[in-house]
Amino acid sequence: MSELSTAVDSPVATGSVPGSAALRAALDAAGRVLGEERVARPAGDAARTRLLGPNTSLFRSRRVAAVLRPTTAEQVGEIVELFSREPDSGSLHAISTGRNWGLGSREPAEDDAVVLDLGGLDRVRALDLDAGWAVVEPGVTQGGLSRLLAHTPRMVNVTVSAAATSIIGNALDRGVGLRGQRTEDLAGLEVVLPGGETVRVGWWPGAGRTAPVYPHGLGPSTLPLFVQSNLGVVTAAVIRLPARPEALRVTRLGFPAPALAEVTDTVRRWVAQGLTRGVPRIYDPAAGASYGGAEGEWAVHLPVDGTAESVAALTGILTAEARRSGLFTEISATDGADPARPHHEVTRLVERAYAGDPDITDTLFRAKMGVGADKVDPEAGFLFFLPLLPFTGEAVAHADRLLREAAQATGVRLSATLHLLGPDLIDCVVAMKFPHEDDAAARAHRALDLLYASFADAGFAPYRLDVDHAGQRDALAVDAAAVALTRRLKAVLDPNNAIAAGRYR
Template sequence: MTVLPEATAGHEVFAPDDLGAVLDKAAQVVGADRVIYPEEAVAGGPLSTPLGPNVSLYRSRTVFGVVRPQTAEEVRRVVGLFADGRTSARLHTFSTGGNWGLGSREPAQDGAVVLDLSGLDQIRDIDVAQGWAVLEPGVTQARLARLLEGSERMLNVTVSSAGTSVVGNALDRGVGLRHQRVDDLTGLEVVLPSGELIRVGWWPDADRTTPVYSHGLGPSLVQLFVQSSLGVITAATVRLLPRPEDLRVVRLNFTPDKVEAATGEVQRWVSQGLSRGVVKIYNEAAAKAYDSPAGQYLVHVCVDGTTEAVDALCGIVVTEAVKSGLFTAVADRDARDPDAPNHDIAVRVERAYAGDPDPTDVLFEAKTGRPAARLDEEGGFLFFLPLVPFTGPALARVDELVEQVRVETGIRCGVTLNALGPDLVDCVVTMKFARAEDEAERAHRALDRLHKLFVAEGFIPYRLGIEHADWADRLSAGTGARAFARLLKDAVDPHHVIAPGRYT
């Protein structure tokens, strides 16, 4: 057996004897130039990795090779090479690799062969009238948004880079500006660990036009493959949302001492239907990227619909905000006033809510400090992503816990609160750090503390980074749920062809 050097001492992993033969067969399927062998992966010495660095400075896992297929058929054939269990190497997949803050392209465990699906980049089919598109994992939100430009439909975009994968983000329950993206998945094309290709949920049929409905008859199977290692997703049918006739974002500021009262007021507006899309609330650190006044929170409330509805609802939100006396600034026309101090940013924010992910990544770079293409090499940040009740007291408690972590570690966290409805907030906690050993250590210590403090409070994460994959067992909601998930894994993937991930 061959011992592969590892980026961190004490993590040597042995490559299976027959792995070379399997990779040779994979090269016959995808082309020799699209396979990286173990010898190439470590040619640069113990610190090299075929996946490159990651922005979180997580330990680089031992990778036995990289295979870059370009079609679903190639994926099916490559998975089939591993299906008989003759090699103990596991397959780890990623779409475009932009899972920043949670591990980027890295597997959760050592000893995987990586399937890089960025070459599956086709928009296979699209029906604007019915509101769906069939996308492969390598399709970016910028590309799909550009195709939809000027049409009556739009994509539910995220505030991440325009170059990130639509399908990959949805499969990890990423949050768009309209709702969680997992809600946009209506059908999946899956290569099972046996090498069989199946489709679940709703899929377009040229011979029979049916309404888009993801659940079908019997058990709903689409969600079975979300945050799971039960198969390799080679395409997805994604909903395209109606484009509003008009749209405006109301911008508000409040001081930290008003967190409980101000967020409680915003929750009342959401519960009474005064906003559309995800209301976003930024703490002082996160608000800096939007040129918010120093030391103040920032709120974005999206209102859309017909022009008359937008005028009326904006007027109501502004009136309610002023009447409450909780906000230091209230503005709803910055995007329409070229002389407004926040005009350029306001325009970009409104365009994002309207389905334009901004191919120039101006706001993304303002938040991360680096272009997407250089982020893993030069940047430093971690994500912590818990769910929190949408109540004033709960969000005030979030503020207290983040401040406790700052006192303990010296890391000042940015916090973005994404309202997923009147009762639930997706809390995005970001820890930025310089790529120096001492500061990275403090940031990782802050991440560990956030997990412990928030979970103790009942604020459970809905996405995990690769260093906290074991928390999935600790956080299972129901009696026997994890055991049942493992039972499914063993039944569908008896040879454990698909690498264990952060959730299964």
């Protein structure tokens, strides 16, 4: 593990460019396309691991050949074509806003990549509030789009991360919002293929087009090929915009750790019977502390939305069910509405997020991370582990034991949030915070390795991989032939490995 890298504040337009003659020629041509001011090159070999600046997880800083910063989709097509010409031209690693925190931030999976920073593509190209969609570019953030939709009947499926995070970047890596999995928000993609050709897959708006939004089309659906993919560079997406609810309320529950399995099965019944909406969440004591959870206790957030009458009715049913169960030490459905309640402010922020309004000031984000979004990479120590669990009390209790074993073995503080993605599936978000120093980072990375091993042994595979575990895909695959099929597609579409050579390899 390397020490924390020193950030490079401004591009270096001169200096030696390591690598092959083909790579140097491609970078020179990229400079002519973009202008040299939008090409950052390392001043020397030692600077190649510092070009991206620090990453919050203290993953090994990769050697980077250059950073390219286009501002239009047309420029992206030209750049991809340049790097597709020869096998030695190098590989492009595309990022959106670069805030893939806990999984690598801006880092590519492999050394010697050329980073294609798409943050300058930041337009909302089109918006249809009646049909419920927006065409956005990779640099569009959830905070930016939510501000555009303020006081309209549509909203964004936001995550609990910072307002300045990319919608497309998160969706393409199968992130989870408070209304559901963000892959379900993708209706269409504009993709630059190796060679520079641009295609639009799924549903796409056109002049005079009145067809409803339907991403699957006729015949084989190609949109999913570009999710967690190294087959192309996405320059825009059609994002679904859910209808904004007329009313919304979050019921808060608290319970002691010994009741975990029984509470999980109880909440599963409520989810299966449609008593909640969006993505309910269960927090372990460490995760729940940021939301006002009682010390040492687990917490539950159950969102309900709809008309005012339906929200009142369903909230009443949930609270009555919770009381009858005898499992909970705290039951409250009024924290967000009653300023006198002790957790009013935090619950109000949670309810606003469920209603598509991210915390623009990042109040909760700062409380959880200890710093603002602009300070996460240089100052915070943070890792993610993201397994999927069956929605059963037995599985959740098993996962909790594995987390406690890893924490005990390493001394690392772990926190877990369970996103309930329907009656059968849980997205378990495990966060590891640590001081930005080598010993603490080494212990956190050891905990991460233990979790990858122990959860795989239990049959709980991750749905996203960090840059240091990109090679785990083969070991975690259900069918090796399916992985081989994607590699055959890669060989056909990208024979010169121009795009993200190490991504989900």
